Amino acid sequence: MTVDISRPVSDYLPKGSGGTGGRLWKSLLLLLLAITIAAGATFITLWLAQQIVPGAPPYIGFLGGLAALIVSLQVIARRFEWIMPWYYLLPSILFLLTFALFPVVLTIILAFTDYAGIRNGELNISSRTDIVGVQGNTVTVADSATLRCEALRDGCADVAAVIDVSGTSTVTATSLEGTALTLAEPLLEGASPSVVTLELTDIGFSAEFNITAAQGNTLTLERAPPGEVDLENVGLEVPSEGIRRTMLAVDGNTVTLDDPLPEGATYAAITRYNDFGFVGVQNFTAILRQAGRALGPVFLWNLLFAVSTVLINTVFGVFLAIFLNNKDLKFRNFYRTLLIIPWALPSIITIQVWKGFLNSNFGAINRSLALLDLPVLDWLGEVWPARGAILLVNLWLGLPFMMTATLGALSAIPEDLYEAARIDGANVWQRVTGVTLPLLRTALVPITLTGFAFNFNNFGLIFLLTGGGPGYEGGTSTARGTDILISWAYNEAFQAVGGYAYGLGSAISLLIFFITIAVSLVNFRVTGALKEESNI
Amino acid sequence: MKAHLGRFIRLCACLGLLPLVSVAFAQIDRSRFLVIPYGWLRLLVGFIVVTGGIALAAYLYGRATRPNKAGTYALTAASHMFIWVFILLTLFPVINLLAVSFNRANNLNTPPPREGNLLVRAGVLPNPENFSLVQYRTVLSDTNLFWYQWVLVGLLVVAGLVLIGAIFTNRTNPGSRSVERVRNAAIWALIGSAVVLVLSINNSQFYSVNEAGERNPSSSEKKVVLFIRNTLLVSGLTGLFAVAISTTAGYAFARMKFDGRYSTLLGFIFVQMFPGFMALVAIFYLMNYLGLLNTFTGLILAYSGGAIAFASWIFKGYLESISPSLEEAALVDGATRWGAFWRIILPISIPMLLFIFLLQFIGTYSEFILANILLTGDDKWTVGIGLRSFTSGRFATQWGTLAASAVLGSLPILIIFYSFQNALTGQYTAGGVKG
Numbered sequence: 001m002t003v004d005i006s007r008p009v010s011d012y013l014p015k016g017s018g019g020t021g022g023r024l025w026k027s028l029l030l031l032l033l034a035i036t037i038a039a040g041a042t043f044i045t046l047w048l049a050q051q052i053v054p055g056a057p058p059y060i061g062f063l064g065g066l067a068a069l070i071v072s073l074q075v076i077a078r079r080f081e082w083i084m085p086w087y088y089l090l091p092s093i094l095f096l097l098t099f100a101l102f103p104v105v106l107t108i109i110l111a112f113t114d115y116a117g118i119r120n121g122e123l124n125i126s127s128r129t130d131i132v133g134v135q136g137n138t139v140t141v142a143d144s145a146t147l148r149c150e151a152l153r154d155g156c157a158d159v160a161a162v163i164d165v166s167g168t169s170t171v172t173a174t175s176l177e178g179t180a181l182t183l184a185e186p187l188l189e190g191a192s193p194s195v196v197t198l199e200l201t202d203i204g205f206s207a208e209f210n211i212t213a214a215q216g217n218t219l220t221l222e223r224a225p226p227g228e229v230d231l232e233n234v235g236l237e238v239p240s241e242g243i244r245r246t247m248l249a250v251d252g253n254t255v256t257l258d259d260p261l262p263e264g265a266t267y268a269a270i271t272r273y274n275d276f277g278f279v280g281v282q283n284f285t286a287i288l289r290q291a292g293r294a295l296g297p298v299f300l301w302n303l304l305f306a307v308s309t310v311l312i313n314t315v316f317g318v319f320l321a322i323f324l325n326n327k328d329l330k331f332r333n334f335y336r337t338l339l340i341i342p343w344a345l346p347s348i349i350t351i352q353v354w355k356g357f358l359n360s361n362f363g364a365i366n367r368s369l370a371l372l373d374l375p376v377l378d379w380l381g382e383v384w385p386a387r388g389a390i391l392l393v394n395l396w397l398g399l400p401f402m403m404t405a406t407l408g409a410l411s412a413i414p415e416d417l418y419e420a421a422r423i424d425g426a427n428v429w430q431r432v433t434g435v436t437l438p439l440l441r442t443a444l445v446p447i448t449l450t451g452f453a454f455n456f457n458n459f460g461l462i463f464l465l466t467g468g469g470p471g472y473e474g475g476t477s478t479a480r481g482t483d484i485l486i487s488w489a490y491n492e493a494f495q496a497v498g499g500y501a502y503g504l505g506s507a508i509s510l511l512i513f514f515i516t517i518a519v520s521l522v523n524f525r526v527t528g529a530l531k532e533e534s535n536i
Numbered sequence: 537m538k539a540h541l542g543r544f545i546r547l548c549a550c551l552g553l554l555p556l557v558s559v560a561f562a563q564i565d566r567s568r569f570l571v572i573p574y575g576w577l578r579l580l581v582g583f584i585v586v587t588g589g590i591a592l593a594a595y596l597y598g599r600a601t602r603p604n605k606a607g608t609y610a611l612t613a614a615s616h617m618f619i620w621v622f623i624l625l626t627l628f629p630v631i632n633l634l635a636v637s638f639n640r641a642n643n644l645n646t647p648p649p650r651e652g653n654l655l656v657r658a659g660v661l662p663n664p665e666n667f668s669l670v671q672y673r674t675v676l677s678d679t680n681l682f683w684y685q686w687v688l689v690g691l692l693v694v695a696g697l698v699l700i701g702a703i704f705t706n707r708t709n710p711g712s713r714s715v716e717r718v719r720n721a722a723i724w725a726l727i728g729s730a731v732v733l734v735l736s737i738n739n740s741q742f743y744s745v746n747e748a749g750e751r752n753p754s755s756s757e758k759k760v761v762l763f764i765r766n767t768l769l770v771s772g773l774t775g776l777f778a779v780a781i782s783t784t785a786g787y788a789f790a791r792m793k794f795d796g797r798y799s800t801l802l803g804f805i806f807v808q809m810f811p812g813f814m815a816l817v818a819i820f821y822l823m824n825y826l827g828l829l830n831t832f833t834g835l836i837l838a839y840s841g842g843a844i845a846f847a848s849w850i851f852k853g854y855l856e857s858i859s860p861s862l863e864e865a866a867l868v869d870g871a872t873r874w875g876a877f878w879r880i881i882l883p884i885s886i887p888m889l890l891f892i893f894l895l896q897f898i899g900t901y902s903e904f905i906l907a908n909i910l911l912t913g914d915d916k917w918t919v920g921i922g923l924r925s926f927t928s929g930r931f932a933t934q935w936g937t938l939a940a941s942a943v944l945g946s947l948p949i950l951i952i953f954y955s956f957q958n959a960l961t962g963q964y965t966a967g968g969v970k971g
Contacts, residue, residue: 024795057827084873088788089800091781092844099822100807100841106818115821320622323615328608330616337954338623340961341630344953345946348902348920352927353633353942356935361568362644364632364660370569371658372576396626404961428611459813460904464924486814493817494909506817513814520809 027086034072035094041068104513110506112278117500118151119276123162128271131163132253137260139163141270144253152275156250160273163261164242173231179221183234186217193219197235202227206235247272276503283507294479294488301387302484306456309394310448316395317402318440322432324403325410336407343400351464354393355380358465383481386466390482393465394455402447409443410436449523453516459486485512570648570658587617635661637943640668642936671940678754679761680741688729688736695725734772737765739915756914756925757934760941763922766832768948770907770918771900774836775893778843783889785844786851787877791860801852808845812838813905820909830912838906847892854888855881891959894952898960901949919945 045064049056073090076083118124130142141147149156172184181196193214199206203226210222245257261267287295320339324332342350357364358379366376377385413436421431462468468483468491475481478491478498485508492498493505572578594613598606639662648659655661681689702719706712742754742762788794789801812819819838820829828834862884863876871879882889907918914925923941926934953960 027794028796059826059828059833085788085792085794085797088784088792088877092785092804092848093800095781095837095840095844096804096807098841099819099837100810100812100845103812103815103818103822103841104810106821107815110817110821115817320619323619326612326615328612329619335619335623337957339619339626340957342626343961344950344957345630346898346902346919346949348904349923349942349945350629352920352923353939354629355927356644356938357629357632359644362659364628367569367659370571371654371660372579373571373574374576376569396629399626428607453809457811457814460902464904464920464927467928490816490905493820502817502821509814509817513810516809516814517806520806 023082026080027083030076030080030083031086031090034069034076037072038065038069041065107506107509107513110503111283111510112280113276113503113506114153114279114282115276115502115506116504117502119153119274120502121276122274124148124272124274128269130269131267134261134267137257139255139257139261139267139270141253141255144250144255147250147255147270147272149250153277153279156247156255156272159247159275160244161247161255161257162242162244162271162273163257164268164271165266171234171236173234176225176229176231179224181219181221181234183217183219193236195237196221197237198225199230199233200225200227201230208237242271279503283504286504287507287511290476290479293474294476297475298479298483298485298488301482302456305387305390305484306452306458309391309398309455310451312391312395313398313402313451314444314448316399317406318437318444320399320403321406321410322436325407336404339403340400342396343404347397348460348464350397351393351461354389354396355465358389358393380466381470383470383472386470386482390461390465394458394461397461398451402451405447406440406444409440412443413439445526446523449519449526453519453523456484456516456519457486457512458484459490462487463490485515583617583621587614590614590617632661633939633942635664636936637671637939638667638669639663639936640666640670642671642934644935671936672944675758675760675937675940675944678742678744678758680743681737682741685733685736688733691725691729692733695722695729698722699726730768731772734765734768737762756917756922757937757941759914759917760919760922760944762915763917763919763941764945764948766916767901767918767920767945770832770835770839771897773832774839774843774900775896777836777840778847778896779889779893781840782844782847782892783851783882783885784877785848786855787881789848789852790855791863804845804848808842808849811842813903816905816909819906823910829910830916832916835907835910838910839900839903843896843900847896850892850895851885851888854885858884887959891956894956894960898949898952 042061042065046056046058046061049060073087077087115121127147129144129146131139132142133140147156149159152159173181174184175182193211195208195210196219197206197208207225209225211219212222213220243261245259245261248256248258250256255270323329324336326332329335358366360366360376360378360381363379365379370376377388379385379389417435417439418431421435426434462482462484466482468478468480468487470482471477471480478495479488483491489505489508489512492501492508494500498505591610591614595606595610598609641662646662648657649663649665651657652663652665653661656663699719699722702715702722705715706719709715739759739762742759743751744754744758745751785804789797823829823834823838826834828837863871863880866876866880867873902920903918904920908921908924911917911921914922917925919941923938923945926938926941
């Protein structure tokens with residue numbers, strides 16, 4: 001092939017590599033089509049898998065979905081070659097949609113629900129109540145208080161429940177041939193017996209036999225019983241898989257169901273589900289209602305922490321870097337290597353070690369302070385010392401980074417500027433304030449803004465060092481002295497003192513989202529990080 | 537001159553206020569501590585005298601040898617002193633931690649001895665007479681490795697030593713082919729044995745055997761090796777996963793022009809701003825729904841969202857910094873897009889991919905919140921959660937165990953960090969230049 005170098009390179013590039021040629025919506029639709037097919041395949045695979053192996057884990061479905069996705073993408077690519085760029089992006093986009101964007105959307109949805117530890121949509125084992133009698137669609141229970149209808153939003157109305165078919169029942173069989181046991185009456189709906197107890201008349205005692213299959217009124221046993229059995233007296237053991245119904249009303253000890261229960265069986269117990277549903281802006285009003293005790297103080301401390309920790313780290317980092325930037329300083333690389341040790345150690349470990357150092361009675365910090373006759377503080381037991389401890393530990397953790405970043409920025413300042421300042425008669429101090437600091441500012445602004453965004457949500461530090469504590473008078477049990485917004489959300493959602501209020505936790509997370517977006521927009525505006533991209 | 541005097545007086549006033557402040561804060565019973573009266577003042581004066589003396593000596597030396605540099609000499613000498621103060625403050629926790637981990641006393645409240653070094657008497661450093669390996673022995677006692685795992689551990693240590701030796705030989709005698717070959721073999725042996733070790737260690741190997749010969753499963757403070765293994769596994773897989781998924785995306789962003797590129801890029805950036813833990817409830821809900829609670833798969837997937845966006849973004853930046861001429865040449869020679877990506881781009885960007893992997897690895901190693909929510913059983917815990925179980929509750933009696941576990945848990949990251957120090961810290965240096 002001869003190449004004419006006067007023509008642009010793109011003329012020689014293979015088809016389907018140059019771009020989608022303005023067919024954005026077509027591309028997206030095709031991708032969506034492939035994903036829809038894959039999603040369909042996922043559900044079908046999952047359904048099939050659970051038919052074959054009951055209790056198959058839900059992620060099995062994804063394997064089928066993946067296969068369908070690959071096949072459909074192959075077919076699409078053969079017909080529409082220009083879609084190729086999207087294929088390169090598809091794996092990332094799929095994962096981002098599922099594990100990054102979807103959780104965000106889910107957070108927004110959950111923020112408007114009352115999802116909580118006792119409202120999680122799952123079976124509430126502790127609500128299991130014995131059934132005394134059944135009449136059509138009304139069930140008499142031993143004690144309706146066990147159902148704890150008052151914990152639900154609208155009582156027990158429209159709440160799902162499971163009715164357990166009696167654990168063991170005695171039935172009559174008609175025949176036994178080998179391993180096939182035929183019962184007088186067909187099995188009840190929802191009952192899948194696991195074990196039969198047969199009275200062995202020849203030997204004179206009863207034995208249990210596992211059931212391998214149950215079809216209509218025929219049970220297949222694992223092994224054939226030896227000799228004659230008493231067909232009149234067959235014990236049938238049913239595992240607690242029961243019949244699902246929806247409760248309509250609870251009146252005294254009488255529970256009304258939407259559909260009558262099948263007759264002729266003995267019912268052991270009824271267990272209700274936990275409900276959870278949309279509650280409008282209730283979570284947000286709850287947050288606002290305790291704004292004076294939780295949201296306000298937490299937000300203020302969060303802001304104060306993020307701002308001051310960045311400022312402190314920057315000041316110390318710049319100070320140290322200016323010292324280390326001295327070309328005449330011997331061993332400066334050795335010093336730098338020693339000083340970045342805190343960066344090289346995993347913070348998740350060092351923070352917890354600091355907790356020991358900060359122990360008020362036996363910790364090394366207080367012992368050193370006392371040795372020097374300096375004030376001794378109850379670092380983790382009082383609000384302001386605890387806040388100071390957080391800033392101190394974060395300084396130790398963050399100083400190496402700030403120092404390195406500042407050294408990088410310093411090395412970019414041209415030497416002739418200092419030379420010019422020197423010729424103009426500036427002394428060392430004037431050179432630092434007149435040349436170094438103003439030039440550093442432009443380089444350090446993006447770093448400090450990123451640091452602010454990071455520290456604003458620095459959950460690990462707060463949670464591992466102080467656990468959000470100590471509490472203070474007038475505060476709440478979930479928003480204590482050093483809690484920041486994210487740790488407050490964590491406490492509401494995952495600590496027993498917050499009552500596992502997942503919905504409330506999501507609502508707080510949503511607030512954090514908005515704040516993070518605002519901070520990031522400011523960051524982009526200041527640094528212009530996106531400007532060069534948008535021009536393409 | 538007058539302005540200087542004013543500044544000096546103000547400084548003195550501030551210093552004078554310090555003792556007053558100290559009295560105001562001194563509300564804790566100080567009889568339990570060893571106190572040197574006005575210790576801070578003595579230290580301060582001592583420091584100023586020593587630093588001043590050294591600076592003066594440097595100044596005089598400079599004036600005798602190079603008069604115009606005398607001021608710089610004095611300043612540099614003082615800088616050394618200042619930096620050493622910072623180094624001591626920075627290293628103090630690390631030294632203390634090491635000392636505690638090699639000490640017999642497990643309790644934080646062990647009373648300091650009556651005699652000996654001042655720092656030891658004050659309880660600032662543990663008593664060196666109690667030096668012992670008992671903490672490490674306790675932490676490792678229930679780890680029952682199979683014979684082949686011992687072989688792998690041996691191989692790991694030997695390969696590490698060989699590697700260090702090879703690097704030093706290379707420095708004194710660069711360009712030797714055989715040394716290079718040995719070094720490469722050592723690297724592969726190191727990686728291989730580490731990977732097999734991480735994959736093969738499991739929960740059933742952590743037990744103690746009592747007198748009757750029965751196996752008792754270990755309590756969680758003796759499972760540190762398992763926690764480290766779990767953390768390495770999760771971090772390694774998250775890093776690999778992020779690199780594997782994001783390279784094609786980074787390539788498409790850097791080299792292809794298509795409609796929707798800018799908006800997709802924007803979407804990636806925005807997603808990257810929301811690390812998974814901000815949507816912690818939703819992640820918990822999602823993983824609960826998918827049946828992936830308390831599994832490594834669930835945790836890795838939860839990390840993948842942020843990891844992929846971050847890795848694509850970095851890889852895109854890297855590709856834009858290298859010239860496209862190499863692939864264009866291949867394309868003109870008839871290679872397909874995919875061929876050019878697979879045969880040319882991927883091989884030349886291996887160092888970058890390694891860098892992305894390491895960043896992700898180190899970041900994941902220190903992640904706490906998602907691991908804490910998603911991993912409930914102590915056979916799945918990562919190092920951070922394991923340590924947390926020592927610090928909450930029975931803390932006072934576990935200080936030595938915690939220290940030994942912390943040292944062991946920090947080692948992998950410390951080694952990786954210093955092995956790749958320039959690559960890992962250099963990006964911020966470069967970032968500073970660019971900004």
